[in-house]
Amino acid sequence: MLVAVDIGNTNIVLGFLDGPAIIATHRISTGLPRTADEYGLLLTELLARHDLSASDVDDVIISSVVPKVMHSFRGAIVTYFDIEPMIVGPGVKSGIRITIDDPKTLGADCLADCAGAYYLYGGPVLVADFGTATTFNYVDASGTILSGLITTGIRTGANALWSSTAQLPEVEITRPRSILARSTKDAMQAGLYYGFLGGVERTIHQFHEEISDDFQVVATGGLGRIFADDTDLIDVYDPDLIFKGMAVIHAKTSRQRP
Incomplete structure (x- = not known):
């Protein structure tokens, strides 16, 4: 095991x-x-x-x-x-080439996500990870990471909102019943959810505008599911993507271990 x-x-x-x-x-x-x-x-x-x-x-x-x-x-x-x-880092084999300006700055989690997405779902693929930070990494048809994007995770943004304002409470990150909020709690949930979802969709649209090849979008991360269910721009939500990617890396690297 x-x-x-x-x-x-x-x-x-x-x-x-x-x-x-x-x-x-x-x-x-x-x-x-x-x-x-x-x-x-x-x-x-x-x-x-x-x-x-x-x-x-x-x-x-x-x-x-x-x-x-x-x-x-x-x-x-x-x-x-x-x-x-x-x-996961220098010295492991992932089957993924990294052509960003400084490959060593790519997070180990991003590399594992990309390996999992590419070998399970094929390329080209845009891999979105909804974690503490939200990351997007584009892998082309040959298995090469060409670009990456990093932005604030929704929970990180929410923490900044209620920690920096004296009268706003901490609220659950969830899909609101309606954008027509009538309470402070509902207003915060709606603002956080739809503001973040809109940013995700605009980001994916921009990748489509700047990349001529058609690609699928694979999402992962703890909060990815609530957004994946509410947009047709995400093709696959896989909560275990990083484990599958690490299994790929392990299989490709283990032969060289003592």
Whole structure:
């Protein structure tokens, strides 16, 4: 079994994979500081929920955009699983070429998303990840990342709204019943939702205007579903895209590991 770990700015998301099948996924907070022992115990407890143990884990692959978490998390894998985890980054094979000005600046999560989208759904493809930040990366028919776009995630924007205003409450990020809001809560939900959705649609339209080839749009990320269901510009919503991409990277790289 392969354990795939996505360490993001808000959450650490774990995927337990048996071949191509995803047995289970779990989400824990990135913000809480934890030691290697705490991560190790947490991982073994999550495995036990599925009648699995450390001995069932053949390998671990990690995609991280939070360097300060990596020391403790890697230590947990080495100590509790006796495995040196594969890290998505320089040295791994993804089958994806990167031609942006500085390839090293591409986030590991973006690379895994693009690998998953390209090898599962084909290219050309625009990959949209709705996370703490919202990213769009375009992969052409040959599997080359030609461009990327980064903007504020809806939850990040919402946090700025209610943390910077004394009288606006924190509200749930969800599709509102109507844009005709009659309360502060409804007004905030409608404004956040439709303002963000409009930005997503305009961004996709602009990619279509500047790219002559027809392409599909594959979306992922925790809040992607509520937007994917409300626009015909997103062709596929795949919440497990990053795990599938990490499985592709692992398969292409593992032959070269000791």
